[in-house]
Amino acid sequence: MIKLLPRYVLSFVLLVFLQVFILNNIQFSGYINPYIYVLFILVLPFETPKWFLLIIAFTLGLTIDLFSSTVGMHSSATVVMAFFRPYVLKVISPRDGYESETLPQLRYYGASWFIRYSVILILIHHFFLFYIEVFRFTHFFATFARAVLSSIFTIILVLISQYFYRKDTRR
Amino acid sequence: MRSLLNFLLRIHFLLLFILIEVFSFTLLFNNNNFHKARFVNFTRQFAGNFYIKTTKLKQYLSLVEENKRLAEENNRLLNIIESTYKSDEIFFRSVNDTILNQRYQYTSARIxxxxxxxxxxxxxxxxxxxxxLRPEMAVVSxxxxxxxxxxVSRNYATVxxxxxxxxxxxxxxxxxGYFGSLNWKGEGYQTAILNEIPLHADIQRGDTIITSGFSTIFPEGILIGYIKDFEEKAGSFYEIDVELSTDFKRLNNVNVIGNxxxxxxxxxEKQAEKND
Incomplete structure (x- = not known):
């Protein structure tokens, strides 16, 4: 566990930088706004204590918030996502459970499992985030479309990132 | 105590989640003007609606008291009008008795x-x-x-x-100003007959009939009704059908006027008759 720590710290910093300095400046046609930083929550080890999961999610969200001056918005969405992560993991677990020494990543459990896992959590996160952002139901379907389109882009980016991981984390 | 701790330990994940979410939302509302305004607006609207509903209910429940209060208020005002009106006429009176400053006294009552x-x-x-209340007081609505x-008895009066x-x-x-005597004809609660109006009086349908003030009971000018129809009766008088303005089927609150x-x-008047 402890040997993973530097890698996670590095990926935390990397993801925050990527999100804040590159992706936050990208807005395709006013609808699409991918949030890649959720990848950090997705790939945390299975054994992470639940309470630690929530705290680290809050920290991550707050960091993003501080850079985009939307204090509380990303943090609440990320915490919701972290809250659902254990239940999602339980629901889509493989028949013989998760093996030790593995991480919830594409290379351990295959593309179909990882896509299911990430799609569910990313949709939860994005819907929560976008509805918190507009904070009203008057433009329900416009918000819905934004959430769906952004989720698709985030999912694509998350899947691409999995192939990066595969290459540079070979043991 | 231990079971409580165990329970808290069991749901620590949910508790922590709620705690952090509440904290996040506090941050959200305190640091973002838009969200703060929306939140305040929402709560204010919610509370406002709630208060409007309860106020309506309260008002409805106190209608009886409100009606009573208004009737009493009316009485008081009528008394004030009457006393000021009478005090203007003060020089007609020879006896300067302050008790008799007022000619008519109004009391409200319910049927x-x-x-x-x-x-x-x-x-x-x-x-x-x-x-x-005393006998021979006028009742108007x-x-x-x-x-x-x-x-009258102690607490009730028949009219x-x-x-x-x-x-x-x-x-x-x-x-x-032609006057006569009004009498109900015994059928139909909306019409009465006015007799003794001379034939040379100029009357038309729709003319207003009021009390004359010649009796000691009714003050002058209380509305009785409107002329509905009239015909010549044997002799030199009209017989006039008067449509009563009072809806006797719907009476509820009345004023009693005491002279x-x-x-x-x-x-x-008795003295004058005696002297004849």
Missing amino acids: INNSINKKHNFLTLNKGSQQG NGNIVGVIKG ISVLNLDLRISAKVQKN LLQAERKKL
């Missing part, structure tokens, strides 16, 4: 029994001698004639309704 389908109809009021008090064959009221045509100078006037 607790009413009939319209007999030949001799009576009403019952919820006030009696204890509240200052919103300035429309209702009847005359016939008898001879206009719809009573025994009651005759001195009435006049408002526009020219404070009634006794004095009666005494004088």
